[in-house]
Amino acid sequence: MxxxxxxxxxxxxxxxxxxxxxxxxxxxxxxxxxxxxxxxxxxxxxxxxxxxxxxxxxxxxxxxxxxxxxxxxxxxxxxxxxxxxxxxxxxxxxxxxxxxxxxxxxxxxxxxxxxxxxxxxxxxxxxxxxxxxxxxxxxxxxxxxxxxxxxxxxxxxxxxxxxxxxxxxxxxxxxxxxxxxxxxxxxxxxxxxxxxxxxxSNGTAEAVKLTENIFRAVNIALVNELKVVYEAMGIDVWEVIEAAKTKPFGYMPFYPGPGLGGHCIPIDPFYLTWKSREYELPTRFIELAGEINSAMPKHVVTRLAEALDIHSGKALSRSKVLVIGLAYKKNVPDTRESPSLKLIELIEERGGATCYFDPHVPEIPPTREYGAFRGRRSVMLDEETVKGVDAVLISTDHDSVDYESLARWAPLIVDTRNVFHRKGVSAPHIVKA
Structure with missing residues (x-):
């Protein structure tokens, strides 16, 4: 060597x-x-x-x-x-x-x-x-x-x-x-x-990896839960986080989203919860975090349905939704465990129609859970396409998307990533979820 x-x-x-x-x-x-x-x-x-x-x-x-x-x-x-x-x-x-x-x-x-x-x-x-x-x-x-x-x-x-x-x-x-x-x-x-x-030991090294990702999963679940609570209070969780992170000690910012994606954070915690059963020890924090994070796609679709009803008087079952971003995180083509796929499934289960745009994922690859979606292709992100849908759902905030044009063209936008606020774009038809 x-x-x-x-x-x-x-x-x-x-x-x-x-x-x-x-x-x-x-x-x-x-x-x-x-x-x-x-x-x-x-x-x-x-x-x-x-x-x-x-x-x-x-x-x-x-x-x-x-x-x-x-x-x-x-x-x-x-x-x-x-x-x-x-x-x-x-x-x-x-x-x-x-x-x-x-x-x-x-x-x-x-x-x-x-x-x-x-x-x-x-x-x-x-x-x-x-x-x-x-x-x-x-x-x-x-x-x-x-x-x-x-x-x-x-x-x-x-x-x-x-x-x-x-x-x-x-x-x-x-x-x-x-x-x-x-x-x-x-x-x-x-x-x-x-x-x-x-x-x-090998066991210690295995535990290091799980600890890293469980830490992230639990903290993301915390801000996802705070998001739901603060929404009910009329408080913007994103503004809260931005202010809280100015504290130079004792706080680390985590951000809410439409659900967890990638191969690590949605999966790794369950490896430890499974192993802990051998020792008859509960992992309540980890399991609760999994429940909260797994519920986020349903929360987003509920917010989408409410926004459609308020802004257009149209039910989700009669609406067409453009999902922006199929990858689980921005600027990559990785769709493993992507919440976007779950969002599409939930919208269609409620009778809505969907299409998606992702510059990094031209076609939906084969997956075990969403085999029926295989082969669907990304649409063009142009004025005709955007004006032809009832709502745009921001699931992944890729940097290459023209958000300013999207805000002009879309009749309704549901933003799960706070990307429009970060871009300095605000309008009555942009709703955070």
């Missing part, structure tokens, strides 16, 4: 795996990326990236230099000295952890496991997964962790759309199963990131 002669394999070339693979390759390691999606491999072999955080030029350069290749053939895992698992960890329909991607990937590694390899899990999960789920699968080969192979956990900390940080500049929490694994983890990641944060 110190000489950069180790061959690294990264399994899962998505929002976590591809940036990691490019970072490792740029630091002089030979990297093989593995993914079951053949379309991704075709794109990468042509020097094209499908993730905004990784420019085409970086993929092309590392491929041309011979430091990066990608494949769907997992037989190549046998040649890797370090194998990093970056696969999804979603929830089941019953909101329980779904570790099927992790277990299948670990089984694929076990089939090729050899002495001397370092196996790393980066997928977010509950404390104990690395040692209690991954390790037994690998040790069924007859090889022992800490003696024949080495096992560690390092939580991913990617933030799509954040221009201030990239994989190499985000402090990296690392842990290993025993002292030798810990040293190897520090040697590997220390070669590719600027700052290491070693912790005592």
């Amino acid at each position: 110190l000489s950069r002669e180790a061959h690294a394999g990264v399994i899962g070339l998505g929002y976590v795996g591809l940036p990691l693979a490019m970072t490792v390759a740029r630091n002089g390691f030979r990297v093989t990326g593995f993914d079951i999606d053949a379309a991704k491999i075709v794109s990468l072999e042509a020097g094209r990236s499908y993730i905004e955080a990784v420019p085409d030029a970086v993929v092309a350069a590392e491929t041309a230099a011979g430091r990066f290749r990608s494949t769907t053939d997992f037989a190549g895992l046998a040649d890797c000295d370090v194998i990093v698992i970056c696969v999804p960890t979603p929830l089941t329909r019953h909101r329980d952890p779904d570790l099927s991607f992790v277990t299948r990937t670990t089984q694929a590694i076990a089939e090729r496991l050899r002495p001397g390899q370092l196996i790393v899990l980066e997928s977010t999960t509950y404390p104990g997964t690395t040692d209690d789920v991954v390790k037994p699968i690998l040790e069924r080969t007859g090889l022992a962790s800490g003696a024949d192979f080495f096992l560690g956990f390092s939580p991913e900390r990617e933030d799509p759309g954040n221009r201030d940080f990239e994989t190499s500049t985000i402090p990296k929490v690392v842990a290993g199963d025993g002292p030798d694994a810990s040293r190897l983890m520090q040697a590997f990641y220390g070669a590719v990131v600027r700052t290491l944060v070693p912790v005592s």
